[in-house]
Amino acid sequence: MPASSLAIAPDGTRIACQLQGADGNQPPLLLLAGQSNNHHWWDPVRDDFGRRTITLDYRGTGASDKPDEPYSTPGFAADVVAVLDHLGLDQVDVYGTSMGGRVAQWLAVLYGDRVRGLVLGCTSPGKTHGYERSQEIRRTLAHPDQAVRDEVLADLMYTPQWRRQNPGPYPVLGDTTMPAYAKGRHLVASNSHEAWAELPSIKAPTLILHGTDDVFSPAANANLLAERIPSARAELIEGARHAYFHEFRSVASPLVTNFLAGLQL
Template identity: 75%
Template sequence: MPHATAPDGTRIAYQVRGEGPPLVLLAGQSNNHTWWDPVRIDFDERHRTITVDWRGTGASDKPDEAYSTRGFAQDVIAVLDALGLERAHVYGTSMGGRVAQWLAVDAPERVGKLVLGCTSPGAVHGFERSQEIRRALADPARTERVLLELMYTPGWLARNPGPYYVLGDTTMPTYAKGRHLVASNKHDAWDDLPSITAPTLVLHGTDDIFSPAANAQLLAERIPGARAELIAGARHAYFHEFRSVASPAVLAFLAAQHGS
């Protein structure tokens, strides 16, 4: 598996598939590139898709030091550099959407179009999950089931016994999981969002309480020219359960002539 080298020397694993305009797909907190496995084929037919294993996950290095969403964005830029890509579209979900915000802020010339899924501007100005959810996720005996119910509707879970790709990288060291949690919790791009120049689509499930759906309109109002689309009935993993709606929406946005 190829690796890029981040500015601090950390080796970042990446994966490339498909042909066409490059599209970077960014996964959620404490997950690696397999987050995208169920739906990646939707994009491979029209795009050269690029995924990464966040530092601390998968085949990337796992330094035991402070991580940040802004630092993760620099890791993604290192991958673009390794591939010789001056510019790519970026689709980030959950924590990947937070990282994508920094990519568009810090390296606007590297981002074609921007898609932000089930994410937020950060805890200071955004809408956060309830304390009840936080307590439930902190209970090891309940974490997996609670997380599944936050990701998917009960009906979908009843019809789909797994495997599931959004529950975290089970090979991660415990310290790396903690580093990811802190990085995501400390994210705050609010003051910089108005500087984003990339055409931006914000996607969110209406029934997402893991990252509350109210964050979608916040982001759309804060980023110039952005628009929000809410997917009725969807929870946090809208891109998987509601792929028949979500993937075509992203592909249509990327194919439109504005801004790219």
């Protein structure tokens, strides 16, 4: 079990964070989850990376405070810095997936000295220049029946064959403890993300991962980000959907581990 504690953001909001694993030769690895999810997003693969890992519950989720006020991906990045300060960590490697990848972009843009290596998974630069999911998917995910929404989302995350062999529960379908207003705040924060103009300022070596069959965040975003961020390269994982990091962990986790291990200390 990870050790949990509370960091205090600049506005006084308490941000729950979790630290797991022993100190090693590599910097700790910060793991950033997707929209409306808490740190349990990473439970299935947290032990894959062979190093100390840090997670957090975004404001509005988990054991963090849930203020009913506007959220943003730059604001989430500021909360991350509060966590790093709380833990006494000057620099970390960062792996963000889905909305976590959007937060990670801002972390690398606004607080570049805190990021040694960057991995962006199944994410995009924002709606203006990025490739967005279809209106049909958006309509279906707005269905009034939670069970229907969960089924659609699970299908976007995993292949049918994998779901037959792994019937769940799945830790990527959202934090069920979130109040409705917080879910709405997260949705607006993720949909409002716009980092395109600032991406060329990222200094950290960057690996971009994406499943070829991801239609929740279309795979074309991977090469778009790789072309926009200096010192970046993209790796597409054949046949994977949005939660490639779970279903295809035997491919994805070594890609992350090897990339970060190859960076100069």
